[in-house]
Amino acid sequence: MKLATAFTILTAVLAAPLAAPAEAFLFLLAGFAAKISASMTNETSDRPLVHFTPNKGWMNDPNGLWYDEKDAKWHLYFQYNPNDTVWGTPLFWGHATSDDLTNWEDQPIAIAPKRNDSGAFSGSMVVDYNNTSGFFNDTIDPRQRCVAIWTYNTPESEEQYISYSLDGGYTFTEYQKNPVLAANSTQFRDPKVFWYEPSQKWIMTAAKSQDYKIEIYSSDDLKSWKLESAFANEGFLGYQYECPGLIEVPTEQDPSKSYWVMFISINPGAPAGGSFNQYFVGSFNGTHFEAFDNQSRVVDFGKDYYALQTFFNTDPTYGSALGIAWASNWEYSAFVPTNPWRSSMSLVRKFSLNTEYQANPETELINLKAEPILNISNAGPWSRFATNTTLTKANSYNVDLSNSTGTLEFELVYAVNTTQTISKSVFADLSLWFKGLEDPEEYLRMGFEVSASSFFLDRGNSKVKFVKENPYFTNRMSVNNQPFKSENDLSYYKVYGLLDQNILELYFNDGDVVSTNTYFMTTGNALGSVNMTTGVDNLFYIDKFQVREVK
Amino acid sequence: MKLATAFTILTAVLAAPLAAPAEAFLFLLAGFAAKISASMTNETSDRPLVHFTPNKGWMNDPNGLWYDEKDAKWHLYFQYNPNDTVWGTPLFWGHATSDDLTNWEDQPIAIAPKRNDSGAFSGSMVVDYNNTSGFFNDTIDPRQRCVAIWTYNTPESEEQYISYSLDGGYTFTEYQKNPVLAANSTQFRDPKVFWYEPSQKWIMTAAKSQDYKIEIYSSDDLKSWKLESAFANEGFLGYQYECPGLIEVPTEQDPSKSYWVMFISINPGAPAGGSFNQYFVGSFNGTHFEAFDNQSRVVDFGKDYYALQTFFNTDPTYGSALGIAWASNWEYSAFVPTNPWRSSMSLVRKFSLNTEYQANPETELINLKAEPILNISNAGPWSRFATNTTLTKANSYNVDLSNSTGTLEFELVYAVNTTQTISKSVFADLSLWFKGLEDPEEYLRMGFEVSASSFFLDRGNSKVKFVKENPYFTNRMSVNNQPFKSENDLSYYKVYGLLDQNILELYFNDGDVVSTNTYFMTTGNALGSVNMTTGVDNLFYIDKFQVREVK
DSSP states (O other), X not given: XXXXXXXXXXXXXXXXXXXXXXXXXXXXXXXXXXXXXXXXXXXXXXXXXSXXXXXXXXXXXXXXXXXXXXXXXXXXXXXEETTOSSOOSSBEXXXXXXXXXXXXXXXXXXXXXXXXXXXXXXEEEEEOTTOTTSOOOTTSOGGGOEEEXXXXXXXXOEEEEEEEOSSSXXXXXXXXXXXXXXXXXXXXXXXXXXXXXXXXXXXXXXXXGGGTEEEEEEESSSSSOEEEEEEEXXXXXXXXXXXXXXXXXXXXXXXXXXXXXXXXXXXXXXTTSSOEEEEEEEEEOSSXXXXXXXXXXXXXXXXXXXXXXXXXXXXXXXXXXXXXXXXXXXXXXXXXXXXXXXXXXXXEEEEEEEEEEEEETTEEEEEEEEEEEOOOSSBOOOEEEEEEEEOOSSOOEEEEOTTOOSEEEEEEEEEEETXXXXXXXXXXXXXXXXXXXXXXXXXXXXXXXXXXXXXXXXXXXXXXXXXXXXXXXXXXXXXXXXXXXXXXXXXXXXXXXXXXXXXXXEEEGGGTEEEEEEOOOOTTOOEEXXXXXXXXXXXXXXXXXXXXXXO | OHHHHHHHHHHHHHHGGGGSOHHHHHHHHHHHHHHHHHHOOOOOSOOOSSSOOOSSXXXXXXXXXXXXXXXXXXXXXXXXXXXXXXXXXXXXXXXEEESSSSSEEEEXXXXXXXXXXXXXXXXXXXXXXXOTTSOOOTTSOXXXXXXXXXXXXXXXXXEEEEEEOSSSSSSOEEOTTOOSBOOSOSSEEEEEEEEEGGGTEEEEEEEEGGGTEEEEEEESSSSSOEEEEEEESEEOOOSOEEEEEEEEEEBSSOTTOEEEEEEEEEOSOOTTSSOEEEEEEEEEOSSOEEESSEEOEESOOSSSOEXXXXXXXXXXXXXXXXXXXXOSOTTTGGGOSOSSEEOOBOOEEEEEEEEEEEEETTEEEXXXXXXXXXXXXXXXXXXXXXXXXXXXXXXXXXXXXXXXXXXXXXXXXXXXXXXXXXXXXXXXXXXXXXXXXXXXXXXXXXXXXXXXXXXXXXXXXXXXXXXXXXXXXXXXXXXXXXXXXXXXXXXXXXXXXXXETTEEEEEEGGGTEEEEEEOOOOTTOOEEEEEEEESSTTOEEEEEEEEEEBO
């Protein structure tokens, strides 16, 4: 096995330089990783076009997201096992960069653990503009003074480490006095750090995972941390808390006004199985986060959206609260049929708070809104194949994007005629069927049925063994989706979807509700034929339905 | 269409007697319902044996659960449309009685709405021992002085009505001054009333559904209600709150000690799609319910458990907190392939609070425990086909219950050998395959995979059109299930399952976690061949696996 061989070699490399300076070691490792990468090329599944995937090997949580203002470069790090397509130690911080948040360039591994049985676990990045840490001198541009705060995991403990970069985030040196924070625990991880301007302090959230506790620490220098408070036992608990994050999110209605959002990941034990992300909206006073209410809110209703992290800083033209999640689920991530890599990141999302989210006809709530960031330079023309049309059973609408790349966008604005009486016995659906071009028996079906009043997705119509057999790969999911407007007896709904080879991101009503799910069809059988049908006449009015390819 | 004809006749019956005394009207109706019942007998699916189903027609929420201490009789009412197998108005309170909480006897309709476009919506029953309402005289045994509190739904409003019975719960008379509670709302429903001994008052919880508010009222006489407080915006909100219930639940560790539990149903918008039940644990002082914490807790992790209601009173030998839920999901309930009835109730469950629920190795939580009440007089012998066995891939264990009734119980106690190293690439499962006796290509698969660390169910392996096509009928679900003990490098798990024709109830670790799901196989293809397999050698130790038929 090629993978086994690679592992043996890397183990040797890793074992040797433990006594050598960290810089030399990382340099060696980076060169080595590049070599493996070139030799592993026999892919067996279609690689997403606009979602980041590692060149080869295993990836999970996004880490250390930051923006280099000097070079106008976005940095994404990630939990990475280059030696296998399943999780394992030694676990590294992989690295990629982007100019546009859509196209990513692979970079050498950024942070390595010291031992083979250990991992450089999840964490975050800060830009230490004012050199509070003392790691930098004047030769380093303040905008590139980046410090990573991460968890060093060994079988004995989880401790918080810091590492700094003198080359703008490509290679890192470990602080000699690590750990900067330890709690004599094997379940203390995922530090996420931000700068809190009012108190001129660094603030860290970190998970005491199995205590269901997000601890909040403060620091002047990133080296010495003081426990300020804990946000504990909130929302849905599941098995454990992971990957917390606290960020100020502007409101959609008035971007100068913002509230604080606490993100918490849980795994396993999500209500729909496995992993998911929840969030809380509230206030932060520099030491304590307090939620406005006791609601449990779900970040993404799909099965493949976990370990969300937000960027430390951004190019403000893109927004101030941007985040990336891991687009998989621990229940089945090790068996997903891709090779020589496993797992993708979600698109970058811009978050805002919709303070007038219409949860039902009588109540407005405050709700996280997510919009995809997608810079597509090369897209086909929109195939606008239904506009101002009332659907009937006899007429279905078809488009065959015969040379489809397998990466598609669609926009659907539809309305339900509320004066229509429908028998409860009729499955009153509007369905979209995205079929394989080579084999139309493989397809994704999604749509809306009036009495369920939810948007559905069925990703189970595939001949891929994993899809047919893995009992954790939930085939069907649905999302409660409310109309965004009602007029002239028509209730309007909006859906934007991006299908990218094997990931579907769905945004309802401009991102008020989101659902991210992977899907897997036989390699080469790109989805590209699109069919729109209904189960009942004169119920669905199509304001707009258009599709285009992304190349 | 037979159903259409029945509806027309009933409409005529209903339209006529509006001016007549309610008693006469109900008597007429009861006789009529019995007649329809006899004429609708061409069943097309297998009827559950130990789960209550209506003889014919549509059923949803359980209502008015109480126990007649005089006649030792349990009463179950339910939302009922006798005229069709889908929901529709006029909507009635159907009725059934039981001596043992397992076998139910159909009774004539108990409460009817006044108009064809209206419904006697969900509500509860109390025994007015002390005749606080003044409805009873000394000829009525105090133990049979039952009063129903229910929602009268019309297109214009939802108002709370009361009706009393002078014959022990079979026929009801409407209070002449109804409504007893109104709020000028179309979204105010599901009153659940109990007697609060310390203040000598009736307490009602009712849902202001689209305000996400459970209002708490008090009364001396069931006729005049005073708003005391509201429990609002808690947990998962979804689209709306329904079917609240507040009850004192004894702790498992010390049954003399108890806490208050607030149950709330939400639909649609459950995290796993459609309908589900959540609960909150706290204190009640006679006017206010306060949750101990801000946790969101799920009553049942399956897709078919909604509108849970608890009994007003019980035979204490069965427990003090007993409840029944509707075993379906609004996302697909109208399309479930049974005829001439639709929907089943769950088994009756006995609830307690496990104050030492081990949520993970580090944390104990307070958690609702549910145990099934099942009085089976006629069960086959236990087929004990694996005891003190370590599973291997080469050896699978089979039992063929060749004359199976399609109703089965199983008990599985298994342990994972924690010293075994398993490659992440191996699907390290223990699987149970319950196959059709006529056609083994139809089967339920359930089991546990070590790295997912959750128990899974796959109900999608069926040739039934509904299962194959309805995109809301989630085929696969899973439940985070923790070991109940660990010793000698073995972590032990326990599962009890009851398969009843088309409903599977799963109880993990004696009911710490529960999952209820319907399933549908081709009519006549009873599940009865059981196969136990593993994907990896020497990992699973089977302490006990036994199966038996229920007749």
